[in-house]
Amino acid sequence: MRNMTILVVDDDPVIRRMLEKRLEKEGYEVLIAEDGYQARKILPQQHIDVVLTDLMMPGSIGGIEVLDIAKKISQNIEVILITAHSSVDTAVEAMKKGAADYLEKPINFDELFLRLEKIANVQSIMRNALDLSQAMDTTESAAALTIQNLEIRTAELQSRIESIEAILRDEQNPAYDRIYKVLDLLSQKNDLLI
Amino acid sequence: MLKISPDELKLVAQYIHDISGIFLDQSKSYLFETRLGSIATEHGCNTYKELYQKAKTEPSKIIERKIIDAISTNETLFFRDKGPFELLQHKLLPELIDARTPASPALKTNLKIWSAASSTGQELYSIAIIIKEMLPNISKYTIKLLGTDISDGAVAQASRGKYNKFEMERGLPGDKLQRYFTMFGDSWTIKDEIRAMVQFRKLNLMLPFVGLGKFDIIFCRNVAIYFTLPDRQKLFNKIADSLADDGYLIIGSTESLTGICPRFIPKRHLRSIFYQKK
Numbered sequence: 091m092r093n094m095t096i097l098v099v100d101d102d103p104v105i106r107r108m109l110e111k112r113l114e115k116e117g118y119e120v121l122i123a124e125d126g127y128q129a130r131k132i133l134p135q136q137h138i139d140v141v142l143t144d145l146m147m148p149g150s151i152g153g154i155e156v157l158d159i160a161k162k163i164s165q166n167i168e169v170i171l172i173t174a175h176s177s178v179d180t181a182v183e184a185m186k187k188g189a190a191d192y193l194e195k196p197i198n199f200d201e202l203f204l205r206l207e208k209i210a211n212v213q214s215i216m217r218n219a220l221d222l223s224q225a226m227d228t229t230e231s232a233a234a235l236t237i238q239n240l241e242i243r244t245a246e247l248q249s250r251i252e253s254i255e256a257i258l259r260d261e262q263n264p265a266y267d268r269i270y271k272v273l274d275l276l277s278q279k280n281d282l283l284i
Numbered sequence: 285m286l287k288i289s290p291d292e293l294k295l296v297a298q299y300i301h302d303i304s305g306i307f308l309d310q311s312k313s314y315l316f317e318t319r320l321g322s323i324a325t326e327h328g329c330n331t332y333k334e335l336y337q338k339a340k341t342e343p344s345k346i347i348e349r350k351i352i353d354a355i356s357t358n359e360t361l362f363f364r365d366k367g368p369f370e371l372l373q374h375k376l377l378p379e380l381i382d383a384r385t386p387a388s389p390a391l392k393t394n395l396k397i398w399s400a401a402s403s404t405g406q407e408l409y410s411i412a413i414i415i416k417e418m419l420p421n422i423s424k425y426t427i428k429l430l431g432t433d434i435s436d437g438a439v440a441q442a443s444r445g446k447y448n449k450f451e452m453e454r455g456l457p458g459d460k461l462q463r464y465f466t467m468f469g470d471s472w473t474i475k476d477e478i479r480a481m482v483q484f485r486k487l488n489l490m491l492p493f494v495g496l497g498k499f500d501i502i503f504c505r506n507v508a509i510y511f512t513l514p515d516r517q518k519l520f521n522k523i524a525d526s527l528a529d530d531g532y533l534i535i536g537s538t539e540s541l542t543g544i545c546p547r548f549i550p551k552r553h554l555r556s557i558f559y560q561k562k
Contacts, residue, residue: 165449165470188469216450230365234537238557241550244542 094210095119095136099129099143099156100172105197109142112199118206126151130159138167140209142202145173145180145192154184161188166216168209172197250275286321288313292332296320299336304352304434305490305519306510319354323347353437357510362406362456367556368505368534373414375553376532380500383530392426398499400523401507402431402484404451405442409474411503412481413464430496432487442484445474489519498528506536513544520545524561533559 096118098109106122113120121136123129125147133141133156141160145153153171160167168190173181181192191205257263257271288296293310301307308315320332327347329335339347363369377395385393395415399408408431419425433439449470452461465472487493489507502523508516524547527533533548534556535541541548541559548559 161467161469165452186469219450227365230538234367235555237538237540238550238552238555241540241542241557242552245550 093117093119094139094206094213095121096140096142096206097121097123097129097132097136097138099123099126099141099147099153101125101144101147105144105172109197116203116206125149126153126156129156133159133163133167139213140190140206141167141169143169143171145171145177145184154180154187157184157187157189166213168213170202170205285317286324286330286332288316288320288332292336296332296336299340300351300355301512303348304355304488305515306355307512307515308355308510320351323350323354349436353435356403356433356435356438362452362460363410364406365537367537367554368503369410369414371534371553371556371558372411372501373418376501376558377415377418380532384500392424394426394428395501396428396497396499397430397501398496398503398526399429399431400487400489400502400504402433402442403435403438404447405431405438405445405482405484406447406451407431407503407505408442408482408484409445409464409478412478413460416478416481427481429482430499431482431484432489433484434486434488436486439484439486445479447472489522490515493522493526496526499526499531500528501532501534502527503534505534506539508544509536509539516544521547524548527561529561531560535559 096113098106098113098120100106100109101124103124106124110120110122121132121138123132126143126149129141129143130151132138138160141156143153143156147153151159153173157169157171160169165188169184169188171181171184171189171192172195173192174195178192178194181189185192190209193202193205254272254275257268257275260268263271293313293316296316297308297310316332320335324330324332324335327335327338329338335347339351342348380395381393384395397411399411402408408429412429415427415429416422431439431442433442449472452465452472461472464475464478466475504519504523508519511519520541523533524545537556541550547561549562550557550559
């Protein structure tokens, strides 16, 4: 459950180090980006489950932009924003854009770990659902093939029975001829009985 | 979770059949409990019998609608099972367009397609996307794409055309996703150019089809599996009445019409089967 990869994006070296240490201690794989620009480089190159990003960073790529970049790469990447109390409104806006959650500074690690646990749970349920639906697809296509063959074959046999009945009932022809015609029909389409 | 008694099972199963045609296996009591338990609690019912009585007598039919929403399965995907859509694109639509194009170029070609259990709309939107891509001169056609479902909730969601990432997860190729949907946060909304092509409304397949007219293609996939054999026979008989003489019917890939409707004959195209009237 704990083998999630987390990308930490923060321009403050102290916070970065602290997050890295605590997360690694909890058993997460941790990648580090010093700002939004580095995050933009790392995101498409690595498999990342969760991005933990500061909301306010220098330059034109802040937390919201990191969120946009991550979600464009994969909807399955969850993003948690770290924000000062004063920017809670922005963080709520970010949640509307698909952020999983936000944390206020100073970071409460118990809270962070709980959120990560929750994300891991959801991702494992998602994987499970995907496995199940793939298993269902496999079963379904195998069943479909069998049923379709039966369906076509049944229809062909049905139409053959109808022709045989028509021949046998045709009293214009002598009985002997009718029997030969029927036998001929049966031998022509013998492959159907296999 | 509120437990259901054997007597209640019988009562509720009969009620659900009456309002929706859906036949639920009474040996699977968990099906009833997981789907109806929260509705019972929400409406202050201590037993399923109470819920049944309330649903039956309540004039606004709110509880009845909630029960239908909860019972009808909404598992559906964009381009669920590629077969029918390839069939549509490579065989049925080209044949139909040949057959329906009027001699005079001034006249429009009419096409009517019905998704008879449209659920949350993915099937009909997938059909609309195929048509949009196939017909560059779409203004020369009068295309009616109708989706119907028994669940108000499903019809409402289909009309909104908004899906969360779980509903988008599989089936839709990336290029179609980018081209026909707008992403906002965790949700995807179908673009107006596609939404404008389709129409959704509520319909109970067990009741007479009033004012639908005849369709060129009917999709009725994976819905009859929830009906009893006599109900299936009635349904496909009505569908035969609603299908143009040279029209096409597509049912679910694991469904069969053998012993259900002798008016249809199955035909094979590559790995798919479709039905036409005899």
